[in-house]
Amino acid sequence: MPSTEELLRASQRGETSAFAELVRCYERAAIITAHAVLGDFHLAQDAAQEAFLIAHQRLGQVRHAAAFGPWLLRIARRRALRFRRRRTAERTVAGGVDRAAAESSDWMEPYREVVAQIARLPEHERIVVVMRYVDGWSMKEIAEATGRPVGTVTKQLSRAIERLREWLVEVQ
């Protein structure tokens, strides 16, 4: 599996296939981040898509590959917040007619609580959690992708799970 470092450098040289691979690596983390704000899978997809487009335009700003994932997730969150403001304005204009029906049919609804807690994690831990459990990658694959040693990834993951557990217990 090519590392984020390799994909990022290739993307910065203009190789679109490399950027497509970066999107595949980080899209679920970005969508989950946006979903925590918007509560709607399709809107979250739209926000994540915009985040990747912005990231593509500003790829030159990223010097260290390790910073790419956290940076992308911050963009995704900001886009999602902008979507939410826009949606609130539209609702106000439409006199309260909103997309509640669409939201209630959202397939991620049963996972809303866990998604909200994942979004509270620091970005680097959020990425590791999503890659491990939602994408189903092995620790070795995550280590290769993120360019960190397996030990570090394992430690980050166990810390993240510990935090999630504490937070979910608090919620319950």
Place this chain on the structure above:
Amino acid sequence: MKSPEDIENVLGHLGRAWPDDGSIAERVMREIEAAPPAAARHNRRRILMKSLLAIAASLAACLAVWWAVDGSHNSLYAQVIDGARKAQTIHIAICGQLDGKTIKTWECWYKSGVGFRRDSWDWKDDVSRRRTICLGNKDGTWTLDVHRRNTIVHSSSPGISKDTEQIFADIDRHARDLQSHGQRFTEADQTLNGESCKAYLSGTPGRNVPAGSKTDNQRQLYYLDPQSRLVRVTSQEREGDRWNTTQFNTIAYDEPLDVAWFQPQFGKEFQIVETGPEAAKPETKPKGAVLVYQVDPKSVPVGATIDMDRLLRAVDLRLNGGNERLAAARKLDGQRIEVTLMRRDDADRRRVERQLARPGTLEFRVLASRHVDKALIDRAEKEPAKGETLDSSGKRVAWWVPVKAGSERNCTIHQDVVKRTKPAGNRELTEILVVADPDNVTGAYLTQARLEFDRRERPAIGFRFNDAGGKLFAKLTGDHLPSKSTDDTYKLGIIIDGELFSAPSIQCTIHDRGEIAGQFTEIEASDLAAVLKAGSLPVRLQLVEEHPRP
């Protein structure tokens, strides 16, 4: 959802339920391929706009600074600098506080177009008691280092201008601070040199601390004479409600000065011993210190022989197993080890002594829980004079462990911790009850201990056990997982050298590695990790001799 496995399952479900058409990669790539030129143009436009804005902002900032500092001809800055430039002579004296006494540390005389003289005294340096005199006139500059031996050297400093620039740079620095932060402070007005002077208050120069800021503990008082010339700068530090003066500079203008002062009287007053830039360097202090340790005979079991090589390895690991090399150790004979400090530094010396005096033991014990160990706790609390509780066969089942000073709050934050306090010298010693367990997880199983940083980026000690230790640790933590019915957690006491450093909750089974968080500085954590890694010394060591490094 209380165990990590539950969370992992839910997240796994989320991944499996993810729709097949949920990927946005194709959509993103279509967008990128459809509109790269527009995006690039947009980007270029944005970069251009940003650059223009940055240039405009820089220009505005420069204008603002110019206006604030120099723009107004009547500004405080302009008045102070004008006053200094017009002066024919300037005499500056800097006085500081040393051991409660006011001493002059620096004095300078300047006569326009003639020369300068600067005397400074290195009072804090007990070794050399050095005095440096700088003399300058149109012919050159001499730096005269007067040590105990009256050694005189001629430096290669070029000309008169360098030092006079320094005098004006100091006045300029004060004037800028006065302009930026100075506020009129009438209550400190006073008469100096027979003239009534106005006081101005400012924060620490260079740190942009607003005048009179309550968040800072340092301030400057500036005094201007009736001609708006800077005549005194006083530095003060807060001690409680009082402001104590730590240093003051007095500046006098247009005093009669003897021109002969600016001429070196070589051959009469001083004799040149060495010349050149090398000679101008200060005397170097003797470096390093050598400590000789001897095996304490009382700590050697009767009939046992001491393996000095093993002892030396342990000593070396304790001194140099952390993040930096502290001292070199070598064997002198069958009883003595010589330790040579890398730096002659009191702090390093104290660290060496502490590193070699520590027992270096580590153990993990479960703290007594009010929910489970009720009977045991009752017995322990009924016998306050005793440090431990025994069962009917005389085996120790629970004992009190003193909490490390400074860690009391961390260790007793949980309500169900069983604690007691007792006076110890001038502080109160907190003790916490721990219970015996069959696992006996100790530092003997450690394979690694090093400085790490916890999740809040505070220094901590990361450790790793060998296989046997990992199994015991997993058993100890696995046997004390949170109760599924009541959510009560057990606390794991981390005991180093007989003191409780921290007591985190046991949330899941921990195997071969972990982290000890506490109120550490980076140096403490690194030193402690080195001691734990080295383990206990087989014998005690006594410091028997000390001398400077040859």
